[in-house]
Amino acid sequence: MKKFKPRPGFVALAHKLALDPNATAERRLYSHGGAARAAYNWAVAYVTSVWWQRKAEQSYGIPEDQLTEWRSWSLPSLRKAFNEDKRTNPRFAGWWEENSKEAYNTGLAGASAAFDNYAKSRSGRRKGRKMGIPRFKSKRKARLTCRFTTGTIRIEPDGHHVTLPRIGRVRLHENAFRLRALVDAGHMRILSATARLDRGRWFVSFQVEEKHELVKVARPDAAVGIDLGIKTLAVLADSYGVLSEEPNPRHLDRAQKQLRRASRTASRRRGPDRRTGRQASKRWEKANQARNRIHHRVANLREDTLHKLTARLASEYGTIVVEDLSVASMGRNRRLSRRIADAAFGEIRRQLTYKTRRHGTRLVVADRWFPSSKTCSRCGVVKTKLPLSTRVFECDNCGLVLDRDANAGHNLVALAARTTGTGVAGDLDNAPVAESKPRGADRKTRTTRPTPQGRDGAGR
Structure with a gap:
């Protein structure tokens, strides 16, 4: 697209x-969503059936030129094949006309994008984690x-x-x-x-x-450094030396007692089992809905807190400095993974990215290896080691004693002045960028041999 x-x-x-x-209207909405899921599953079966057929034929010793032809997963090809099959396929007979054509096009477009991501991931042309073969969407779990x-x-x-x-x-x-x-x-x-x-x-x-209408910020000449954390969600240090803290509401921790009680109730009911094909009981469905309502409330509270924080920062300061945190690596710590996920560091940066662009202000992203916590904000001496258990920064050179997060916030806001020459909002295209080493630059990208299946199924 x-x-x-x-x-x-x-x-x-x-x-x-x-x-x-x-x-x-709700019944029609559910019908359109189910039609998109059915079209997606049809496209996955339509493409992968040829893959397994060719694999079976190769095991029989059939020559390459006599194997079943590949099927294209491009959106026009899938749409043409689906329109030819929907009138005779028993899965769609009798109800496909009830929904808009856009519902089926949504599922086919999702399947085409999924196969594209899989092919690019196999050939090393897609960043991020390795993508597997697209799977069928469950009726109970699909969005x-x-x-x-x-x-x-x-x-x-x-x-x-x-x-x-x-x-x-x-x-x-x-x-x-x-x-x-x-x-x-x-x-x-x-x-x-x-x-x-x-x-x-x-x-x-x-x-x-x-x-596009730019909304002028309240303090265009001011910069703020944001140090994100778990004990305190954000420590803010502006270019005038003013410190402030945003407390971490910890919505998920507060709901743990309710979640444990709801999970115990659901565990005593007869839930679904994919291995045996057992269907969930009505009492399990009711208990699972009660548990989901708690999760939904936590997610809504978290979203409200983050939007209020980022909207206030983007509308007040002309320059915002944040750290390039490796949230995925931080989440592997089994002692802190739940609290890190609850704080949603990546979502804060995502919201600041588009909200600062909307206001025409600058967002400076500090290098991932920038020692914001280890550097003295007064004399600039860098400590060799500073474990996470040490919450107070003590400089051995000038004797500065300051909270660890507050010291990091001062260093981040000072980075904005060093990067742009001033603390004033400027043009991102002409100003130097703080990211001297992008993510993964210290490692060689591993690539695999490209698959013979391309967008049209034949490597093209």
């Missing part, structure tokens, strides 16, 4: 709104989603309803008067809508082309 390029003066954004569907790109997609004039193709008019949980006003003024154009079941309720996300 080609990346959308907005018109000059416009930016591509997404607005996520919660839905309050009635029984009819229901459907993306609409054609048809009637609009926000109603009353601001309390949206209209989606084949689903109809759906009530919003919140008002969208501001978005409707932008559409009426010609400052926003809706490109697509994605309905998704997330944390037990339905949401709709509008991908829009919106007129």
